[in-house]
Amino acid sequence: MLEILGATDLPRLKNMTRTGWDMDPFVVISFGKKVFRTRVIRHSLNPVWDEKMLFHVRRYETTYKVQLTVLDWDKLSSNDYVGDASFDVTELIRDAPQRDPQTGLYSEDEDGSHPMKEFQLPLTTAKEMPWEAKHNPVLAFRAKFQPYDGLRQRFWQQYLKQYDACDTGTLSHLELTSMLDSLGSTLSSQTIDSFFIRHGKMPHEDEITIAEAIQCLETELGRPNSEKKRVNIEDNLPDSSVPVTPLLSSEESAPFLDGLDFSGPPLSAISADDFSIEGSSKALPPSAYSTERSEQPLIQVAEPSSYSYGTNGTNSRQQSYSSSDVEDSPGSWNSGSMSHSDDSFERVINVKNCPLCHRPRLNSKAEVDIVTHLAVCASQDWAKVDRIVVGNFVTASQAQRKWYTKIISKVSSGDYRLGANSANIIVQNRLTGQLEEEKMQVYVRLGIRLLYKGARSRMEGARARRLLKSLSIKQGNKYDSPDSARDISTFIEFHGLKVDEILEPISSFKTFNEFFYRKLKPSARPTEDIDDPGRLVSAADCRLMVFETVSEATRLWIKGREFTVARLLGDRYRDQAERYAGGALAIFRLAPQDYHRFHSPIDGTVGPMTYISGEYYTVNPQAIRSALDVYGENARKIVPIDSPQFGRVMAVCIGAMMVGSIQTTVQEGDEVKRGQELGYFAFGGSTVVVLFEKGAVQWDEDLLINGRASLETLVRVGMGIGHARPARSMSMSSKASRAMPE
Template sequence: MATLHYILKIDIIKAKNLAIKDKNGFSDPYITVNVGDESYNTQVVNKNLNPVWDASFDYKVNPEHPPSEIHFTCWDRDIFGRDYMGEIFIPLDKFCGGGHIGYQDQSNTPHWYPLISKRKKESVSGEVYIKIGFVDKDNEFLDHREWTSIWNRMNNLKIEESSNTSSDISTAVEDTMKIKPERQYSYSQANDVVGLTFVEIVRAIDLPAVRNVTGLEQNIGDGMEEIELSLKLHDTTWADKNKPKLNVRLKYVPYEHLRIQFWRALAKIYDSDENGVLNFVEVETMLNSLGSSLTNKTISSFFTRFGKDPEKGELEFSELISCLEEWLSDVSRHSADSSGEESDNEHLIFMKECPICHRPELTHLSEADIITHVSICASNDWTEVNKIVTGDFITESQAQRKWLSKVITKVGFGSFRIGANSANILSKNRDTGLIEEEKMATYVRLGIRLLYKDKQRIESKTTKNLLKKLTDQQGKKFDKPTSAEEIRHFIDFHGLNKEEILEPIESFKNFNEFFYRKLKPDARKCDSPEDPRVLVSPADCRMMCFPTINDATEIWIKGDTFTVSRLLGNEEMGKEFEGGSLGIFRLAPQDYHRFHIPVEGTLSEPFEIPGEYYTVNPMAIRSELDVYCLNKRAVSYIDSPQFGKVAFVAIGAMMVGSIRFTSKPNTYVKRVDEHGYFAFGGSTVVLLFQKGRMLFDEDILENSREPLETLVKVGMHVGKATIHFK
């Protein structure tokens, strides 16, 4: 029975009378299914208390280890997180006791299963219409007696066959209200699992002369013990000729040792000068990547414990690891509450989802168990730890606060509001008119935290080296073929429209190729194609605009040394744009990252200006640091008959290793022609116009005064040329 023949087919058809979770009197329900080690999700049905999903999932059953139950959880999707709507447990021994368990069996019909609540304060109501059944792809015509025999063999049970099928299944439905969930294993200090055993197949000898297939993985590591196993031949015709043996190597690694290896791998990423020690900034940044809310006082205690000055001292990896493990031993009993929310005390780590295996719902585990889980996932390849830096899960310490899950209308969230210096960015979608919160990657939050220290620390060699190292590492990582595995998760997380993408997803050789993907020709159209006086957006982006550069510096750009001349890298050219207008087009990592021509005219040769790798996040732009004038950038000019001279400044950001141009200089270009693209990361285009040559659209100006960014797309009308002034 080692061969996997059987499929457990799960149909989630519909639900009725679900609880109201949103202020509009509806919910946005979906179902998660957990069976064995697998999990599945239905689609979300918006604004509906009687949703129809018609979703079907196939779980491949290992006959030697069949699942004991199926766990269904109903959720209401919100902008941030989700609301609990109840759950269902179907114990398979009860379901299979009726005998009619084949999916094709006419007596196996869907049933209504009531949602129950395991959370005292949650309001739950409704039922879900579900059908489950087994399928044997090799034999589709098994009757109920044969299926009963198969189930008995899988479970080594002697279940009496019952003729009253409907009665037994009804009993199973009622029992879902009493059965508590069972798990094959869990990461908890309360159980007997204390470590892992690694087994590596080394070689096999004296096998029969038949076709043999093997797949050997890379060495797990040193210190493995080799043993020789005799193989028993099932085909006796070879017994006299061959005495096959199998050599394997094994080693046992306690969880604590796995975590130590994880800490070392993570520390190496943040060792900016690669000297084997970490200073305060490097330690703090490393912890921020985990969503840590440890205070400066706590981090300083790691240094003073070894008699070192937090401002000038450096911790060896072993010293830091001993502090972190001691912290885990003190707080490992604590975990999130039943709603997945953290209390407001200090935490070493906060993750909603594993960045490597993407297992959800980590918030109910203790901190030690979360670290252990990620360590296990990374143990076959410790370079996987790098995914923590670029993962898309929310890790800012603010994300642990209860206000994040409480959506308050337009004004913002808790004490955070439109125009505030919040790490959670709000923007207005021009198409829908709705205020949206931007999903922010971990590395952006790290950049923000670094910027929001005092200016002296920002401009320190450590910070610059750290940002450069992270950027270089990420560029190399996303050029590797293995990075292509991240594409589908990235698409799903950000809800990208796959229909717009020109090339098939499978054609991208690495993540970077996908990142600067091309779109289909009709995906972005030019507004007012016959009117060259219309200014169009050069990118899919979050836009801010200001009638004068003085307005921009008063409302938005707070860098204390910002000037147009510094931005352009040319004193004389800066004078041409004195008193002119300015547009800022910020691209988030999830945006289409090719930029286009906004006005028609003659294009100049681009002029590259070397620089740093600071984030261009709004919070950074409004800090003391002059990000636009310090970052790596490239300047080109368009001499337009309608707009005069227009400066096009492409600005790189944290994790953007390159700015590449695809346009031909010294040629006449038209609106929406492709100009170039950014490699991975956030980035920005700044457009400068001469005084009196154009006016931005009033709705975008109004949002900018709030100040609030506006979501626009390539080719969208964002301004218009005025009467020519001499």
């Protein structure tokens, strides 16, 4: 949860006409693929926004920073940049409640709340600004992280207190049964008895503490289907001697909301499709507290006819869960998460509608997700929110654009969204988690869109092929001439390259191409897990796409009608194409601004290499997602590597538009280590496609998620991207050596 409070000592900036000075500030907040923007406060040097948001933190996002940028809104011209602030999510995670390893319960402060952390961060600028001598702007905000299961336990604690009639902190069998009945529970009497027996108590004689009850409820929520009991209808008929109290159906239950002292909700993955945050701030209608038993209770018990099993949630990306403190989704139990219920199994909670935000069809979700939803809605602090930060932006730069710049972008580049097949190339930086737009000249974007939107008719003609080949050769010759060295400084400035990473001084490069395939200092690209040969690493500084199978890659990304693995490998290795059926595939795309040497992703022995002459189409995503078989038609070099951990791996080094040559710096029979250089490309864009046999590799989760969303990930040489599957390592290695072509 993040609360943007305000800023102080902002500078006055000139308006577009240079006739006046003013400040109309707003803040853009970005974390991974989530981007928000506050409202604009007019004419204020010390604005107070007091706006709040909550968002989900996936396991692989825990190393990311939350980036906050303050800008000055202008009606006609582009918005003026004021400064940046950022903080690491790990700061919040370290301060989060911790689970007791013995009981599984979370520790809280004395008042039962988890406080938010206060931040007062100075705004920093990329380059020195004229106003910095007079002003020291500071951005104030608060933030907190809370695991989902910790929040659920908080909910259970507050709700169970409503059924502790004697206020002793303990519950009898009757009190616990009454609480479960109010939630529409179908737990049998025998299952409830087990709550007491587990803690050495007699079910109808002793009482259990609220903490013990929470332990049992959480265990039951996460119980896999195979361990759940079947419902016995006769055992679950209500006892006429037991009063059943629907949640929030009487005035005595009304203090339930006031009794919750959450100090804000956790970081939540509940989307706009799940519930409306605005709706959660509305007061409950008087009918919710009516004492008339004839009125329909606010929580409705689901009819058995509506039960069925399925995958969890409405978001296809939320299908696997973990019980770790750093959650991957609201449902944090592997086997217990299912989106539809079955009337033949017992359920802890079984309700149709949320009593707070009135979201319907909750019974179609897993029990663990229903309780998580109720816990978020019940947070007292969150119920008071009356202003919500505007979200749903694609990138931080888009969040500050004017309407007319959006129109220009739409016309020149196409659709602007994640995974769009357009000339707007958006990638996620794996180091920071930020979404970035690939930097290229406007005329290049427009040219690519015109050429490859409907490429079948424009690009497959012999004249177009000859033109691209001629341009690539001429450009290569141009950048090999001494006169081209003058372009180096301009190129560095346009792309913001880090000069301190380059091994040789800039003045030592006699041509642009020498600079283009420059070497970096060894310390600039360390290899991750250097002592673990089963750790697969990135082969290049690139925009990476990974897929579990080749067929998945062709369905989501590679749209060339004639693309096949056999065509990609060429005549020499065509007979080995079958071994990669069902195997994984990685695409390392190098943009012109990237370091253009490629490296080995694995430990192994280099096999017989072969060069295949071909075309010089661009490897821009819009070309890859056109009818053209770019990978199968472009000039390329096949570099097989035999590895004890991964078997026979095929690295296909593909030249592209403006690439004059593909040079390898290893020989057949060389032993290579992960991160060791294999070769380099001359000027232009280029790609390395790496093929793995079936079952050889397990990709890192964040890369798979981005691949399924057609979103490239910006990675660096030596960065870990996957692991070998050890059970198949040796068999694949021996099979690869037997299949080595003569």
